[in-house]
Structure formats: C-alpha cells, structure tokens
Amino acid sequence: MxxxxxxxxxxxxxxxxxxxxxxxxxxxxxxxxxxxxxxxxxxxxPEVVDAATSQLEELMYVQASYPHAARTALYERLAEVAPVDVDKVWLCNSGTEANEAALKFARHATGREKIVATTQGFHGRTMGTLATTWKDKYKEGFGPLAGGVEFVEYGDAEAMREAVDEDTAAVILEPLQGEGGINPVSTEYLQAVRVATATNGAAMILDEIQTGLGRTGSMWAADRHDVVPDVLTTAKGLGSGLPIGATLCRDWIAADAGDHGSTFSGGPVVSAAAGATLDVIERExxxxxxxxxxxxxxxxxxxxxxxxxxxxxxxxxxxxxxxxxxxxxxxxxxxxxxxxxxxxxxxxxxxxxxxxxxxxxxxxxxxxxxxxxxx
CATH class of the missing domain: 3.90.1150.10 (Aspartate Aminotransferase, domain 1)
Known part of the structure; x- marks a missing residue:
C-alpha cells in the first residue's frame, strides 16, 4: 500500500x-x-557516507541538552561559513522547521507580530510558514493560519519600504525564488530590504533553504548581493539527503529568542553527515x-x-x-x-x-x- x-x-x-x-x-x-x-x-x-556510518556505529542519538562532538563541530562549522555576525545556530530537522523557528525568534526578540512576506514566495508547510507562503493551493483546507502576515510584490522595493514599519517583526523572503518559478531579484532590491528592516528595528530573514550551500555560485546567495541578514535559514542539501535544517541568527535575535525546542535537534548522525557535506563543498x-x-x-x-x-x-x-x-x-x-x-x-x-x-x-x-x- x-x-x-x-x-x-x-x-x-x-x-x-x-x-x-x-x-x-x-x-x-x-x-x-x-x-x-x-x-x-x-x-x-564517500566522505559523507563514512562520516554518517562511523557515527552510527558509535552513537545513533542523544538529545541536544547533552553536548556531543559531532553536533558541537557542526555548530562551529556553520558559524564559520555563515555571513559575518550570523553565527548563532539552531538545528532542526527540515527547512520548514528552520523557517518556523526564524519567525518565532523574530517575534519574540522584537516583541512584535507583523510579518512581511512576498508574492510567489514559498517557506514551508507548517501552520506558521504556510501563512507566509503565497500560493493558495498550499493553504486550501488548512485555515485559519497564523495572523499578522502582509504580502508585497517580490522585487518591488517601494512596496517593501511602505510595508515595513514600527509594528513589523520581520521580513521573510528568498534571495532567488525557487518554488515560485526561479525568480531572481536585483542586489539593489535586497539591499533596500536590508535598509528598511534595519531602520525600523525589524529582522531580515533570508530563506536560503534552496539557494544556499553553493547552489547559486557562492556559499550563500546573500554573499552575492553583499547583504547580511539577521536570520538565515538552510536545510535541504545540508545533510546530503539526511533530514536536517538550521536557523542562523545574529546575537540580538539569539539573545531574546524565547522558549523553543526540538527532540531531534542536531542528532549525532545527521550532524556528522552535515559536517562532512560542508567540508566537501568547501574543499572541492x-x-x-x-x-x-x-x-x-x-x-x-x-x-x-x-x-x-x-x-x-x-x-x-x-x-x-x-x-x-x-x-x-x-x-x-x-x-x-x-x-x-x-x-x-x-x-x-x-x-x-x-x-x-x-x-x-x-x-x-x-x-x-x-x-x-x-x-
């Protein structure tokens, strides 16, 4: 069946x-x-297989409140390859979980509710990330979704400037839309988003779940546009197919992120595979x-x-x-x-x-x- x-x-x-x-x-x-x-x-x-297999034979799982060498090493590697100052790491199991955490962290750190998202954007299928995903076909039958989300035209800097205000907790967007149709935007647009969020004390969340880890020609698409977000999310290729995601944050977000948790955050086997994946991406x-x-x-x-x-x-x-x-x-x-x-x-x-x-x-x-x- x-x-x-x-x-x-x-x-x-x-x-x-x-x-x-x-x-x-x-x-x-x-x-x-x-x-x-x-x-x-x-x-x-072979390197990823060896790393996961070796870890599998030693310890399959221990929850994240107990330090473990593979997880600690992955924290350090992600901080090294992340954009400057985006070096606090939360590990989870998927891209939608990474984005869900990013939205929660931003709301708690700012004390605000409003989220600005973009047309044609896709950020996941949990109730929070679904609220920031544009197309109705993903949402039908699942409402009511999390409130406080406003959509603006992807690539329209003026619309973004008008939408982001003192009530905004975060803007979430992809630096190159994937599910929405492989839609690129200009460096000027992303930098305008960065200015609008910084001016209003809101978090800029870059969803790099599909664009990250070298896919667009640099480790992160953010690097190509000379933009440093407050939060960057990654998943998909991080574990070479094993289920893992990560939410990378600046200090001001991490310092007041609120109560959040996950049973399988950074399990030893997936952490070992992710560390090996990053090593191969950089070395090759x-x-x-x-x-x-x-x-x-x-x-x-x-x-x-x-x-x-x-x-x-x-x-x-x-x-x-x-x-x-x-x-x-x-x-x-x-x-x-x-x-x-x-x-x-x-x-x-x-x-x-x-x-x-x-x-x-x-x-x-x-x-x-x-x-x-x-x-």
Missing amino acids: SGFVFSEKPIEIAAGDGVHLTDTNGTEYLDFGASYACTPVGHCH GLPAHAEEVGDYLRGELRDRLGDDVRDVRGDGLMVGVEVRRGSNRLLRDLAIDHQILALPAGRTVLRLLPPLTVEREHADRVVDAIAEVIG
Missing part, C-alpha cells in the same frame, strides 16, 4: 552514485533535480564550480532554445526554463525518453537543480534533450 500524501512517480529508485540514480530495472538516470537540491555533493559521497570548491557550469548551462540553453521558450533564468546551478506550455509533459518525456530527471517550478517552468558536481558534458546532454523534447 502506498502513502496517501505523495503522488508517486512510475520510477522506483534503487541506488544513487554521484550525479546518477538507478531504478529497480537497472536504468540509470542523470539527476538534474537532486530531490529539490538535497544532494549538493552528489549521491552517496563547489560554489565556484556551480557558477561556472551554471553560466555555461544557461548560455547553451538560451542559444539552443531561442524563441521556443519564454525565458531562461537563474544563478549558478539553480536554473529555470519558462516554456510556452505545461511543464509536466516535458518532465515526463525527459525522464522516459532521455533518462534525465528534472523538476517543475509552477505549471510552466522547468527547474534544474543538479548536484553541484555536474560537469559540462552533463549540461550538454541536458541541453540536447530539452531541445529535442521542446522541438
């Missing part, structure tokens, strides 16, 4: 290695979805590699597809191809006819989020396949 929440695809995955997945029939697929960016260093990277220079291959991929897509698509956009290896008809058929044809796995971002955007270890020859194969399928 299958589960009742997810609609299952007709491909049963049995194994993964690097940038490839293999199904139960032995068919190998080039993975250009990475399960929504969850495998930045590739599937089953994967952010710079993502920028190089991503620039190449987008350039080739634009050259080959031309007017057959509405747009090709993104940063690094977070790429969106906006097509002229529904994306579901394209995804199916890519998988069945070309053994390439990709993702949707709305009804008309093909989303490419491969492991950061892909090479130009993999990009060429994907461009050829997309051109053939669209043609």
Whole structure:
C-alpha cells in the first residue's frame, strides 16, 4: 500500500552514485533535480557516507541538552561559513522547521507580530510558514493560519519600504525564488530590504533553504548581493539527503529568542553527515564550480532554445526554463525518453537543480534533450 500524501512517480529508485540514480530495472538516470537540491555533493559521497556510518556505529542519538562532538563541530562549522555576525545556530530537522523557528525568534526578540512576506514566495508547510507562503493551493483546507502576515510584490522595493514599519517583526523572503518559478531579484532590491528592516528595528530573514550551500555560485546567495541578514535559514542539501535544517541568527535575535525546542535537534548522525557535506563543498570548491557550469548551462540553453521558450533564468546551478506550455509533459518525456530527471517550478517552468558536481558534458546532454523534447 502506498502513502496517501505523495503522488508517486512510475520510477522506483534503487541506488544513487554521484550525479546518477538507478531504478529497480537497472536504468540509470542523470539527476538534474537532486530531490529539490538535497544532494549538493552528489549521491552517496564517500566522505559523507563514512562520516554518517562511523557515527552510527558509535552513537545513533542523544538529545541536544547533552553536548556531543559531532553536533558541537557542526555548530562551529556553520558559524564559520555563515555571513559575518550570523553565527548563532539552531538545528532542526527540515527547512520548514528552520523557517518556523526564524519567525518565532523574530517575534519574540522584537516583541512584535507583523510579518512581511512576498508574492510567489514559498517557506514551508507548517501552520506558521504556510501563512507566509503565497500560493493558495498550499493553504486550501488548512485555515485559519497564523495572523499578522502582509504580502508585497517580490522585487518591488517601494512596496517593501511602505510595508515595513514600527509594528513589523520581520521580513521573510528568498534571495532567488525557487518554488515560485526561479525568480531572481536585483542586489539593489535586497539591499533596500536590508535598509528598511534595519531602520525600523525589524529582522531580515533570508530563506536560503534552496539557494544556499553553493547552489547559486557562492556559499550563500546573500554573499552575492553583499547583504547580511539577521536570520538565515538552510536545510535541504545540508545533510546530503539526511533530514536536517538550521536557523542562523545574529546575537540580538539569539539573545531574546524565547522558549523553543526540538527532540531531534542536531542528532549525532545527521550532524556528522552535515559536517562532512560542508567540508566537501568547501574543499572541492563547489560554489565556484556551480557558477561556472551554471553560466555555461544557461548560455547553451538560451542559444539552443531561442524563441521556443519564454525565458531562461537563474544563478549558478539553480536554473529555470519558462516554456510556452505545461511543464509536466516535458518532465515526463525527459525522464522516459532521455533518462534525465528534472523538476517543475509552477505549471510552466522547468527547474534544474543538479548536484553541484555536474560537469559540462552533463549540461550538454541536458541541453540536447530539452531541445529535442521542446522541438
């Protein structure tokens, strides 16, 4: 009997290695979805496997009020790679939990209720994060949601300046929207958000759950825009597929964050895997590699597809191809006819989020396949 929440695809995955997945029939697929960016260093990277396995054999779990070497090391590593002064770390189990904590911390630290979010934004499916997620399709049947949320147009600096006031606890937004359609914004816009929040004593929360860990060409998209938020959230690829998230905060948020907890915060096994993942990302220079291959991929897509698509956009290896008809058929044809796995971002955007270890020859194969399928 299958589960009742997810609609299952007709491909049963049995194994993964690097940038490839293999199904139960032995068919190998080039993975250009990475399960929504969850495998930045590739599937089953030996260092990550060794770190998790070694920890598994010593201690599977102890709750976070007892210090443990793997968790302590991860705290330190995250503080090292985070934007300057965003060095207080809360560990959890997913991106939605990381964002939920960020909203709670901001409200408690400021003593305010109002949250400003953006159109087309996606921040999770718990009741709090769902309230800050834009599309109604995620919310239908789950109301009433947490109150005090105001939406403004993504990318409109003036609308943001008007919305953020002395009642605002936080602004939450993605520096490059993922689920909303791979929508980039300018550095000027993000810096305007930073000024508006700082001027009014509100927290700027950057949701880097999909953009972080090197995907856009730097460790964090914030780095590319010379913006330092008050809170930064990360998850997805942090544990190379094991469930972990993190909320990184400045001192003024952490000092008055309120009572918050999680049974499985920073378990030893996932902490070991996350530490190894960060080590591989840095040592192998994967952010710079993502920028190089991503620039190449987008350039080739634009050259080959031309007017057959509405747009090709993104940063690094977070790429969106906006097509002229529904994306579901394209995804199916890519998988069945070309053994390439990709993702949707709305009804008309093909989303490419491969492991950061892909090479130009993999990009060429994907461009050829997309051109053939669209043609």
